[in-house]
């Protein structure tokens with residue numbers, strides 16, 4: 001299994017993507033990269049261009065400029081080969097034939113996927129497996145017309161992961177799901193990513209996504225106004241000290257401190273890989289700086305998003 005490293009090429013790479021409808025620019029100079037094993041959440045206000053970006057990434061829409069590569073293959077030049085790496089639900093819930101059962105619909109998807117020379121044959125066992133993963137075993141032999149919105153939503157995810165894609169793209173996979181359904185999608189996405197799949201999903205559920213996405217892209221007015229690396233945000237702590245300014249000046253010199261700022265009465269410290277809270281505490285003690293409290297400085301993605309969208 002490929003683990004994401006600094007040298008690993010991205011599983012999906014969007015470069016300088018522009019999309020116009022007539023004279024109206026919907027996407028302007030959008031760049032993003034997602035590596036194997038990463039979960040990338042795409043968010044932004046209604047009308048920001050998320051669905052247009054997802055449609056373009058999956059090859060359903062053509063860009064006016066720029067490119068999309070999946071596993072190094074251009075989606076718009078070599079669509080068949082690129083799509084053999086790709087599973088997607090665009091404009092959820094996915095469309096299924098209502099008169100056929102969930103299993104029959106998945107079988108049709110499997111047959112279609114297997115027509116590509118680059119995709120191995122998908123057997124009945126795999127169909128049973130994805131139905132079970134999405135907790136749809138009991139619904140498998142029921143007509144899709146009888147499915148609830150949430151069940152159709154889950155069937156969409158089942159069909160997208162059927163061919164074991166290297167890149168999974170899901171447009172609002174948790175909209176319409178109940179809390180248990182949302183938890184299920186989170187677990188599945190996390191498990192796929194830990195097995196090396198690159199996952200991109202669009203969402204408005206920021207506080208949920210903050211618990212398991214690695215990166216969040218904020219799209220506003222067709223531009224990617226920010227890309228937030230949540231893994232780095234999680235390594236922040238605040239220390240209540242007598243002299244936050246003096247503490248920050250001293251901590252900034254430490255090699256494992258990436259950034260230190262004051263938020264009186266706290267010194268807020270972003271830690272690198274090779275240092276932790278005990279090292280900060282012992283350093284402050286050695287400098288004669290008393291610490292009254294040390295606590296994780298939880299990053300509030302919702303507050304951050306609000307600031308970025310209100311003042312892009």
Ligand SMILES: Nc1ncnc2c1ncn2[C@@H]1O[C@H](COP(=O)(O)OP(=O)(O)OP(=O)(O)O)[C@@H](O)[C@H]1O
Pocket residue numbers: 021026044045046047048049050051052053
């Ligand atoms: N086929 C089309 N022709 C013209 N304009 C379009 C077309 N499709 C989308 N748009 C416009 O592009 C903009 C972005 O729409 P899009 O659906 O990509 O936004 P979104 O971020 O997914 O929104 P939401 O969060 O509401 O789903 C909107 O202003 C929309 O009206």
